[in-house]
Amino acid sequence: MKDGYLTIHSISEGERALARMKSSGELYKKFKTSDKLTLLTAHEYDQFDKEGGKRYKLPQYHDKQLLLEQNLEFLGVDVVNICKSVPFEETVDGKWRHVLKPLWIYEMIKAGEITTDYVMFVDAPDVVFLDDPEIAIDILKEYDAKLLFNTTKFLGGYACMMDKLKWSDSVYGAGKYINSGVYIAETKFLFKVLEDVVKYFTPDAVSKVENLQLGEGLPGTDAFCKRLPDFPLGADCQIIFRYLHDKFYPDMQIDNKYRLTKQGR
Numbered sequence: 001m002k003d004g005y006l007t008i009h010s011i012s013e014g015e016r017a018l019a020r021m022k023s024s025g026e027l028y029k030k031f032k033t034s035d036k037l038t039l040l041t042a043h044e045y046d047q048f049d050k051e052g053g054k055r056y057k058l059p060q061y062h063d064k065q066l067l068l069e070q071n072l073e074f075l076g077v078d079v080v081n082i083c084k085s086v087p088f089e090e091t092v093d094g095k096w097r098h099v100l101k102p103l104w105i106y107e108m109i110k111a112g113e114i115t116t117d118y119v120m121f122v123d124a125p126d127v128v129f130l131d132d133p134e135i136a137i138d139i140l141k142e143y144d145a146k147l148l149f150n151t152t153k154f155l156g157g158y159a160c161m162m163d164k165l166k167w168s169d170s171v172y173g174a175g176k177y178i179n180s181g182v183y184i185a186e187t188k189f190l191f192k193v194l195e196d197v198v199k200y201f202t203p204d205a206v207s208k209v210e211n212l213q214l215g216e217g218l219p220g221t222d223a224f225c226k227r228l229p230d231f232p233l234g235a236d237c238q239i240i241f242r243y244l245h246d247k248f249y250p251d252m253q254i255d256n257k258y259r260l261t262k263q264g265r
Helices: 011-024 059-063 067-075 100-110 135-142 162-172 187-200 208-213 223-227 237-248
Strands: 007-009 037-041 118-122 127-129 147-152 177-186 252-254
Touching: 007 011, 007 177, 011 067, 011 127, 037 067, 067 127, 100 118, 100 187, 100 237, 118 135, 118 187, 135 147, 135 177, 147 187, 162 237, 177 187, 177 237, 187 237, 237 252
Parallel strands: 037 118, 147 252
Antiparallel strands: 007 127, 118 177, 147 177
16 A cells, blocks of 8 residues: 555545545556455435435435445455345334444344455445455455444534544544544454444434434434433434444444545545
């Protein structure tokens, strides 16, 4: 990795990086699908569409190639869109919830559909690999971890778990928190974590649009916490992962050295 990090997690930077990659042609079909690592993604149905912010299971979003898929096709590596592989989970209003992603991955591992020793989830709209995705396994081992998340400064959800924020800051320092848009894991360990995550799924979980309306659970606000009196029951997956972080640490860590993903938001 000549840049020191494996991926870029930014639409604007990712698009520029992919354009440069295509222009040089150096990495065209250079790699192959790993027999050690399964790559997963999920299409992000546009929550700000003309339907008034509703996220429906629209066919056009299943067929459209997003940034990550364009990138991996160029590199010669397959990725599984879990929205195609797993039946849509019913929610009370038909809206997409981020928490559906770990729920579906859990079901896929349970059903034996993921047979590799390692699994990596990567957001479809805004992530680009700069090198062989299998390098993620080596990065995971560098941390002596079994599950490694992308890092962000964003504090969403911590209003309802200030004790968890205090714990995270004591371990990593302020401004470094779980971003579940990119993570690499040992498959067996991920299943163990997801067994806890799925316990907090509810059909009326907070949607992306509602999350924004409620102030995203940022410290100093209380609307999000009032919406979820049995928190983290009904929260999105990133918040649930944050809630469980101290339980599974040090096997579950964040990429605070920015090896998995370039330092960003």
